Amino acid sequence: MKTTEKILDILGKPINFDILLASLLTSLALxxxxxxxxxxxxxxxxxxxxxxxxx
Structure with missing residues (x-):
């Protein structure tokens, strides 16, 4: 449970949203x-x- 909470906490931060968006766009382009x-x-x-x- 602690691992899941840590992952959700990391993904929920605004700076990480930009990183996820950049990764998604790069993957879609490829x-x-x-x-x-x-x-x-x-x-x-x-x-x-x-x-x-x-x-």
Missing amino acids: LATNFLPEKYLVRFHLEKFLNDYNP
Whole structure:
């Protein structure tokens, strides 16, 4: 119970909300690259990144 309370306390602080929002937006941007056409991946130089780190 103490662990859960500590996690909720950490996540409830305003400064951590900004960090969570930044993490969410970064994750969404990386997820969106999976659905881009090949020509955009080449233009943004992301094809090597996705080939290396995409499962």
